[in-house]
Amino acid sequence: MRLVVELFASLVIALAVGLGSAWYMVDGPRIGVGVGAWTAMPSIAADSADPYSRARVARSGEIAMGAGEGLVFIAEQDDEGRSLDGGCDYALTGEAPTARLWTLTVSDLAGRLPRAASGRTFLTSREILRDIDGRFEIAVSAGARPGNWLPAPAEGALRLVLRLYDTPLALSPGADMVMPHIERRGCR
Amino acid sequence: MIRTLAWAIGALLLAGIVHIVTVIGLPRFAVADPWQEIAAHGVEESFVRLPRAGPGETPLPGLDPALTHSVCRFSLDRGPVRLRADAAEVYWSLSLYDRRGLWVWGVDNRAAEQKPIDILVATDVQVAQLRETLPDELDDVVIVDWPGREGFAIYKILVPTRSQEAEVEAVLATARCAVAPIR
Numbered sequence: 469m470r471l472v473v474e475l476f477a478s479l480v481i482a483l484a485v486g487l488g489s490a491w492y493m494v495d496g497p498r499i500g501v502g503v504g505a506w507t508a509m510p511s512i513a514a515d516s517a518d519p520y521s522r523a524r525v526a527r528s529g530e531i532a533m534g535a536g537e538g539l540v541f542i543a544e545q546d547d548e549g550r551s552l553d554g555g556c557d558y559a560l561t562g563e564a565p566t567a568r569l570w571t572l573t574v575s576d577l578a579g580r581l582p583r584a585a586s587g588r589t590f591l592t593s594r595e596i597l598r599d600i601d602g603r604f605e606i607a608v609s610a611g612a613r614p615g616n617w618l619p620a621p622a623e624g625a626l627r628l629v630l631r632l633y634d635t636p637l638a639l640s641p642g643a644d645m646v647m648p649h650i651e652r653r654g655c656r
Numbered sequence: 657m658i659r660t661l662a663w664a665i666g667a668l669l670l671a672g673i674v675h676i677v678t679v680i681g682l683p684r685f686a687v688a689d690p691w692q693e694i695a696a697h698g699v700e701e702s703f704v705r706l707p708r709a710g711p712g713e714t715p716l717p718g719l720d721p722a723l724t725h726s727v728c729r730f731s732l733d734r735g736p737v738r739l740r741a742d743a744a745e746v747y748w749s750l751s752l753y754d755r756r757g758l759w760v761w762g763v764d765n766r767a768a769e770q771k772p773i774d775i776l777v778a779t780d781v782q783v784a785q786l787r788e789t790l791p792d793e794l795d796d797v798v799i800v801d802w803p804g805r806e807g808f809a810i811y812k813i814l815v816p817t818r819s820q821e822a823e824v825e826a827v828l829a830t831a832r833c834a835v836a837p838i839r
Binding site: 481519520522528531587 | 659663664666667668669670671672673674675678679680682683686688689690692693709710711712714716717718719720721722723747749751753754756757758759760761762764766803810814816817
């Protein structure tokens with residue numbers, strides 16, 4: 469009797485731990501090179517993608533950017549490690565890595581874009597205003613801001629996505645990369 | 657005590673096996689991978705313009721709202737597939753993905769130097785056949801040796817400003833995707 473109980477308990481634990489950990493690893497991009505508050509999405513090239521990325525793509529149906537196309541960085545926390553929240557205003561400051569084009573979007577954690585009165589859901593490197601040194605400041609907030617402004621959802625957790633198209637950057641841990649800082653400027 | 661420990665170690669080993677089998681097996685049994693998601697948008701071997709990603713509407717997960725996308729799902733069973741399109745003057749990229757939604761090959765406007773896109777996707781066997789009797793019309797075509805028999809192509813173009821949207825959409829509409837049987 470004791471044997472049956474032990475066997476049953478072990479099987480249940482094995483299934484729960486095995487499936488649970490697999491689900492966690494596949495549910496979102498969990499492995500990636502971190503640069504400051506940003507994490508680069510792992511490569512999904514057919515010949516080099518890791519098993520977790522393969523499974524994640526298959527499960528989400530996501531059309532990820534190709535290895536030769538560019539790099540995608542996501543951030544769900546500010547520079548101080550606090551989760552990004554729609555109730556707060558943020559500023560992205562500094563510089564973006566070298567790329568022929570980059571675009572910035574903000575969404576909820578499911579990837580849904582905010583419904584802004586202006587209809588704007590993205591900013592691109594072509595249109596933002598920079599100072600003489602090439603540095604910029606982008607306001608990410610639900611309320612309208614002068615200058616570079618990316619409308620954000622008014623509530624809930626946020627995810628910033630920076631897509632670099634045609635960048636000479638290669639991903640490697642400890643690589644020297646300049647990513648914009650994410651500063652929290654105040655909460656409502 | 658030792659007996660409990662032994663069971664715990666056994667359970668963890670089994671958990672590891674379950675973990676690995678699940679992750680490796682998932683792509684095989686996925687019902688919502690990119691290949692199937694794209695099927696909802698149109699027929700095979702034809703470029704279908706996707707709606708722009710916007711608030712409350714994301715035609716396929718992961719698309720950039722700053723770009724406009726056209727997608728073609730293809731199968732090489734009836735012969736190589738030829739992809740053609742005019743090159744946009746702004747940033748564009750054409751990417752080929754395999755049956756599992758993984759990136760295989762791509763070209764962008766810098767690599768293409770503003771030449772129109774003309775690509776032939778073929779399997780190993782088809783490439784060998786083509787090498788034997790390369791028709792003149794395929795002289796300038798880029799031939800992509802395709803792993804497997806199925807895949808999809810995405811042609812995407814940056815929409816720099818709203819006033820240029822119509823112009824960019826017109827270029828996107830020139831994208832063609834068709835079976836080109838070997839004669």
